[in-house]
Amino acid sequence: MTTKGYELTEAEWEIIQVVWAHEPCAAPTVQEELEDRRQWTYSTVKTLMDRMVAKGLLTTERIRNLILYRSAVTQKQARKGEVARMLTRAFGGALTPMMQFLLESHTLSDAELAGLESMIRKKRRRERGRGE
Amino acid sequence: MTTKGYELTEAEWEIIQVVWAHEPCAAPTVQEELEDRRQWTYSTVKTLMDRMVAKGLLTTERIRNLILYRSAVTQKQARKGEVARMLTRAFGGALTPMMQFLLESHTLSDAELAGLESMIRKKRRRERGRGE
DNA sequence: TTGCGATCTTTACAGTTGTAGAGTAGTCTC
DNA sequence: GAGACTACTCTACAACTGTAAAGATCGCAA
Structure with a gap:
């Protein structure tokens, strides 16, 4: 029940945020959406997203030649993980x-x-x- | 005044916590103190601590053949950094x-x-x- | 059918983090 | 003064993170 603690990196937060907002969405979409905040190339975003799939943070579905991504963790879960990390590290929990x-x-x-x-x-x- | 944002890693938190409690202290002391929580060898602890010095998280003073470490950031500063990190990542600040x-x-x-x-x-x- | 644009795949590389072995040097003891 | 301790220095290495170039593919328009 304790929705196991997910810990996202900085870049992962950036990306999953966009995924939550546009789910399901393709990598190019995410890249465009982030263009202003981070100057990441398509390559960078795609690599990051694929690693997130490997980690179980996102899931994919291939439709013809397009790959759609969905989040595998909710915002609530991610937030909980982040708060927990901070709490244990800095305040002994x-x-x-x-x-x-x-x-x-x-x-x-x-x-x-x-x-x-x-x-x-x-x-x-x-x-x-x-x-x- | 905004006491710039320090971000410590997991291991760094573990170590600085001990330093705060025993300041000024030598590396072997820290290692012994952490022996139960983490099974780190002296080497590991020392490496970690020296990196922290390089990053400006700790300072050293050499007395004869002993090196004494002191914290260069207060608990308050470190906590503030941790909270800030969590806040911006997970709650848009x-x-x-x-x-x-x-x-x-x-x-x-x-x-x-x-x-x-x-x-x-x-x-x-x-x-x-x-x-x- | 041929090239073009959009998308995906593969590979790479540098920096950080956790982890530690091996070797060196000063000090204390017999 | 030789060995035993103790603490330090140097070097390494794998995993993870940020970053991206180069190449392969596929569908479409001319």
Whole structure:
């Protein structure tokens, strides 16, 4: 259930982001879509994508002479992996100290803080609602 | 002021953690300290540490025939880098959605939630106190 | 049928990361 | 002063990551 921890590299994040948005899509599409952010040639993108298939991050389906890619991990899974990595490395896996750190070291407007507060309160109400 | 973004690798985190705790310390100390967690030989640890010096993550001072290492980045800086990396990769750099994700996807006890809530409230009071 | 454009395949290469063996040098002890 | 320790230096190597050129293919238009 713990949706095993996927760890994507920088380039992989860049690519899977586009795939999520255009799924199913071909390599040239991804390359064009990323053209502004990274100056990657078609070759580069294609190589990266094929490696991601090998790793189980994407899947392919060949239709005639075109290869369509789909994501094999959801955004949620990928995010979870990223957060977990950061948490274990930098905070010994403990969430609360991390939150504390964020609050201390990032400049949040009062509006943002208020948003968070209400988010938490809502969550607590919900939790309490279903016991526990 | 934005304490430039340091990005440490897994192994580097492991090592700098020990250095922070024993600073200033010699390579063999670090190796011994990590013996249980990672089965790294002295060679491995030393190589890693020297690379960290080259990268500016640690500094050295030679005393007679012993080399003492010190951290060149604080825990706060390292944490900040790690959080920033995760934020940009997985959340387009936006903090609030990240917080939201954490609240949704991690199971926090009511006590933890309460802790967070009060942390935020305290922060808001403080901020309001000094205007802004 | 012939060349052209779009796409895919193969191969490569440099830099980083994890891992460590082998050899060298200073120090302590008998 | 010779061996045993301890710590250091040098070198290596495989996997992974970013990056891409060169060549092979296939369908279409002239």
